[in-house]
Amino acid sequence: MAKAIMVQGTMSNAGKSYLAAALCRIFKQDGYRVAPFKSQNMALNSFITEEGLEMGRAQVMQAEAAGIKPSVLMNPILLKPTNDTGSQVIVNGEVLGNMSARDYYKNKLSLVPKIMEAYNQLDQQYDIIVLEGAGSPAEINLKQDDIVNMGMAKLAHAPVLLVGDIDRGGVFASLAGTLMLLEEEEREMVKGLVINKFRGDVSILEPGLRQIEQITGKEVVGVVPYMNLDLEDEDSLSERFSHEDKAALIDIAVIRLPRISNFTDFNSLECIDGVSVRYVKSAQELRSPDLLILPGTKNTMEDLLWLRQSGLEAAILKLAAQGTPVFGICGGYQMLGKELHDPMSVEHGGSLKGLGLLPTVTTFSAQKTRTQVSGVAGDLSHTIFPNLSGLPYEGYEIHMGQTVICPKDEMCESNGACGSNNSNNPSISHDAVCFGSILKRNGADCEESQGCCMGNVFGTYLHGVFDHPQMAQGIIEALCERKGISAEQISAVDFASYKETQYDLLAKGVREALDMERIYQILNEGI
Template sequence: MALSIMLQGTGSDVGKSVLVAGLCRIFFQDGYRVAPFKSQNMALNSGITEAGDEMGRAQIFQAEAAGIKPDVRMNPVLLKPTSDMQAQVIVMGKVFNHMDAVTYHQYKPRLMDHIEQVYRSLASEQEIIVLEGAGSPAEINLRDRDIVNMGMAERIDAPVILVADIDRGGVFAAIYGTLALLSDDERARVKGVIINKFRGDVALLHSGIEMIEQMTSVPVLGVMPFIELNIEDEDSVGLSQNKYRQRNHASHNQLDIAVIHLPYLSNFTDFNALAIQPDVHLRYVMRDEKIGYPDLLIIPGSKNTLGDLKYLRESGMEQEILRLNQLGIPIIGICGGYQMLGNRLYDGIESGIAQMDGLGLLDCETRFSAEKTTTQVEAKVSVLPPDDEGLFQVDNEMIIEGYEIHMGQTVIGSNTRPFCRLISRNGQVVESDDGAVSLSGNVMGSYIHGIFDREPFTRQLLNKLRQRKQLPPLEQSQSLDAFKQREYDHLADNMREYIDIQKIYRLMADHAEQQSKQTKI
């Protein structure tokens, strides 16, 4: 059985997901077969495996850091909120049910045996498993039915490292308070602490570290500095705090691309490939912020399409979108954003709203159904029509790749043309159209997430936008995959410098030895 180490946090958004990715990268660099695991994930940011299974995006980028393909066993339970009270429950990559918080909390123990079986199946193929908790293990009102923090650690007998975020303040109180709320057995399972996101001179922390170690008898394994990393976030918390906010403006030589930040925004990682381009200034527009005059406006995916469409109306953003369309500014809708651009949406599945008029910028209608489409796809982008600018078309046949996650089917009318032709779904040959482009050529929608990840299509699109801005074309785009690999290596280098990785190796080995002795007894 594989060695294991579990990272739990003093709270949410303390950096567990990134540190798990860093450990996966380190172990991979050191020649080990390693995989991430998170028994239950709550996030609107998900992806699709080669088998067509849906899983949390965090475990996907952790798998990338580990040098392996994503496997739904790495995230057997995924919760996708559809409102403040309900979430779609996805088990082993497929929709299981919709539940409110109380119902799901009561149901969780029935999942535990299955989760353990999945974990052991994954661990049988690896040498090390790096587990991630969720939120905090000190949520005493939820402890009796926990399946993702100490409940999971106890079930598979994993040692735990506690991660604390010093950037938000009160780090020593968070460490002490978390450990104080654990039972004696749970505290004994915590083998170390990592203080994360530190800014400044670490010498100022030495006295505090000595005191917290004396008070808790738990060693601090390292202090990670606050480092700028472009690694995919698990959710959009970072977007609403500071990342990609409108603090800066695009320079004259940059393209200004604005993405509307919807309340139920999903799969915002679709736009990471744009954000890393040297000629792109990507920004997210929050409520009460002006969209301005971007070179391209994007309406992203949503887990509650009609609810977010209602938000666009009530916030005044709908009028802003229509204004930009009148000015000829290009607009792209991805998945839920594509559905919103149409004439009419018929729901009753996702939002509880029966039907609603869309933005009316694409001649299409969408009907939601209970069956969810989750596929990896390849497609050929439609070739440029004669005598047409074809902003969203290509000059020569071009392949794009991505994935679909949606519960609606869209039918286009005579005043649109398809965006692309699907040629495979989950490796199976198909022939069907996807998306729509308006006859004006300024509005496009598609169900395909990740369409910007392939550099040729993205560079051609950006160069057409540059031409509109009277800027010369660029010959090459930044490769997203190569960029991510460099970021994983950069993260691993910093963790090796500031965290006692050898001590982590030792505590995993010591714990495994104790397990072996107990088994023999």
């Protein structure tokens, strides 16, 4: 039986995910087998496991910090918003269906057995489980049927650390107010308060710490400093979107689609010195980047319409015509094609013309592709990135529907009838080539072509394609050559090693800030 401890926050983005990751790393460093757990996660950043199952990336990040492989047991329920009032519901890594918020809340208690089945399996395998809550435990309209905050803490018999974000202000009020709105039994489960993201001299904060302890009857177990680390973000509250432009040799612009997903694809580019990655949501912000990226999205057709209505489509087409490299990933790849068809109303319904930068047609279907893949880039000698030819890559696919490349001399009009599978068209016209080959899919050998490239436009379904250092370095070198500057000033990093360093720095900062002796007492005492 594992011991459990839970991290809850007074609000979203209080730092729960990072603190949970830090505890996972600290316990691992101290010799324990530790696993993260979040019963219900709402995020558009997701990951595909070795088994081809889908889970939230926050728990992937925490699993990496714990030094273990990600498993859907760590995140049995994932909600991926499709609009403002509904989500795709994923249970144990597989799609249950789309539900409105009202329908989901009516039925979510029926998922408790699935949650506990997953938790109990982790309970048998690990020494410690670090649970993470969601949002705030004091949402009084949702508390009755809670399965992710105090409701989950009760099920797991997990003592709770309550985290408040001082960087936004009002931290003492938020801590006291949260505790006030909890039931007496729930307040008893809160064993310590944590002040997060503090900047300045802690001694000046001391009087406030003593007062909040007197007001709430709860001890402050640590003041965690604001740490400028580069770790994955859970959802669209990402601070990456508001980063100010940094002076850089290479300027990469990512379109901030309304339903942007898996923007963690670009973290590996952001960590390269001399490279700026900025997220833009208007034609005015776009300017003249060295590389333009269309990212993934939870609703390709709706975001394509937004692209059209915002004026960004025209700006993208103008840049592409001028020779600016354009790279589409997943939904962004689908948008780059000639046509998109949704006969089953999986997304928007009907048909739309794409940007027409690639000779492809996408048809949506109810079946979701979820696979881990690895392979090599093809012969890209006639594209703007010839030095990528033959380079290895790996990543994962998460998408609804299939994209095919139009065979020779077909116009891809009206019904999208053109199209054999890419693997049956190794030699395609329109001066287009496949991006590369897939040699392994979910661990099994295969040989499939994937993606499409033509001149300065590239498309692929592979999330994580930039994480391989050779692939990232190849792109940066080509961009430098295009600008007439030396690539010696810019070097890609081993992203896996880079993340390990970040986890160690996170653990060091949190270990020094928390009263770890008291944390272990709380862990051992339970509730």
